[in-house]
Amino acid sequence: xxxxxxxxxxxxxxxxxxxxxxxxxxxxxxxxxxxxxxxxxxxxxxxxxxxxxxxxxxxxxxxxxxxxxxxxxxxxxxxxxxxxxxxxxxxxxxxxxxxxxxxxxxxxxxxxxxxxxxxxxxxxxxxxxxxxxxxxxxxxxxxxxxxxxxxxxxxxx
Numbered sequence: 001x002x003x004x005x006x007x008x009x010x011x012x013x014x015x016x017x018x019x020x021x022x023x024x025x026x027x028x029x030x031x032x033x034x035x036x037x038x039x040x041x042x043x044x045x046x047x048x049x050x051x052x053x054x055x056x057x058x059x060x061x062x063x064x065x066x067x068x069x070x071x072x073x074x075x076x077x078x079x080x081x082x083x084x085x086x087x088x089x090x091x092x093x094x095x096x097x098x099x100x101x102x103x104x105x106x107x108x109x110x111x112x113x114x115x116x117x118x119x120x121x122x123x124x125x126x127x128x129x130x131x132x133x134x135x136x137x138x139x140x141x142x143x144x145x146x147x148x149x150x151x152x153x154x155x156x157x
Contacts, residue, residue: 081106086120088113 083089088110094100 084117086117
């Protein structure tokens with residue numbers, strides 16, 4: 001009969017520890033090696049033609065800029081002069097760009113058109129005075145009548 005070799009229990013435990021420690025060491029070494037390889041190969045390499053420094057020479061010169069536009073220029077404190085409708089202007093005594101001072105004549109108007117405008121305005125005032133007088137003399141109570149059939153929903157008063 002063949003003799004079987006019996007390994008004591010102490011040796012079996014020690015052998016397992018050695019295998020486990022060496023396995024951990026191999027895995028750690030592989031992890032470190034892989035990290036170093038990745039780090040070295042992941043660096044972006046510049047192309048050969050961009051490694052050279054570029055240079056330029058500065059020269060003294062001038063820069064000009066032309067702006068084209070259209071429009072009208074006006075003073076910030078310009079004032080408009082208006083006249084009532086119906087009044088006719090006979091002559092404008094100034095032109096665009098003229099310098100004027102307070103009291104200068106800038107236009108002459110037709111006297112006949114001014115008198116006609118005054119008469120029309122007086123007639124309008126007289127009509128309004130009559131309407132006011134009629135309203136003051138009115139003692140009757142005014143009523144508001146419904147213009148359609150229906151139900152009152154809301155009163156805004």
